[in-house]
Amino acid sequence: MPMFKRVLLKLSGEFLAGEEGFGISPDTTARLARLISTSLEGSDVELAIVIGGGNFWRGARNGVGMDPATADYIGMLGTVMNAMALQDAMETAGRPTRVMSAIPMAAVAEPYIRRRAMRHLEKGRVVIFGGGNGAPFFTTDTTSTLRALEIGAEVVLMAKNKVDGVYDSDPQKNPGAVKYDTLTHHEVVERRLAVMDATAITLCMDKGLPIVVFDLFEPGNLERLFRGERVGTLIQS
Template sequence: MLQPKYKRVVLKLSGEALAGGSGYGIDAAVINSIAFQIKEIVEFNTQVAVVVGGGNIWRGVSGSSQGMDRATADYMGMLATVLNALALQDALEKAGVNTRVQTSIEMRQVAEPYIRRRAIRHLEKGRVVIFAAGTGNPYFSTDTTAALRAAEIEAEVILMAKNQVDGVYDADPKVDPNASKFETLSFLDVLNRGLGVMDSTAISLCMDNNIPIIVFNINEEGNIKRVIIGEEIGTTVKGGSV
């Protein structure tokens, strides 16, 4: 029987990944596919925490660029991530996966408040934990949330699920047909080249805590499982020179 390479992971899902081809809202077929892929790795006894974005509903940066107060716009973005987290929880539980949503902004009627030790206990019991509402602070992205939560729960790796690309390229592959994909990168490479893996705060957190990042395409069925069992897909960002 195949053995998982990783025992505890953080899966980072962008809001756009949940929207499918429409670019807005939540696509039921897409979220059910993601739930099935998560179920596959839970059955491998891998502990899974998920951080969801909210860009399919609202982006704080976009709101602030239109004149809205930045903090207000960011709080709205945090609430959008809660909508996505509840939708993913519903899909996972319909697939038979025990799931808990924890939010950085308290809303006890719909989710637990984020408590580190409780989150770890849920993971140890085989439950998927979805972290919503970002860090609870404006000016911080959900990428930074993923890096922070990964460090806090001592995850072995962050799985960066992308819905349009299968890794990190030296140029935009949708614009430049000659763009080359990196197999591996160092954290310093990402920072120095300004590559759009995560924002610089998130990358620095990962570098300081030696948490590797694997960037891959979520739209190809079975890719999460391939990463978990150690297949080399996408792009791996890690410490040291590569």
């Protein structure tokens, strides 16, 4: 696996929720921040993060009966809350961090400006993107791909919990599921593998952006990825 200088890490909002499965657990968020910060030690990797909002709200599930755009905007606000909580934990862990929001809210986050985000990365700050991409009807998978392409990231790291890559079927339901070490974007689409939503994977395919699907909480995985070692499933052109 090649070494990547600038990476975008996609996190699920549920990673912040802890055992409760809802909201933000300060202890769980602190552990996540320490894991990320420790993995960066001694590395030259420039790290950007997109975090979801599923620990607060999922438009399709929670917004039944609502205007779909409104439901999506509520979810986007949830991602900003998560970004702020992760920033606080990251800085407590000693890692300089900036939150940038696609939805302007100057009192709590910087507005997303592409060149400013890149400058933060060059200065060694972790940049957390909140607010989705500022428009409804797009998932944070698509936001991850879009932001990665905008800032010149060389890979999207899709973090999972207790799933160490891409399988031909759900490994939690099928003990005989087979793991793929490598795939092409076209194979992901052709085999209907649940890696990203269709818009995100198509954008990655069109632009030749690699994706790595891996278990974030397997000890040492993130650090190994930052060192260019093979972890999880690599998807590339």
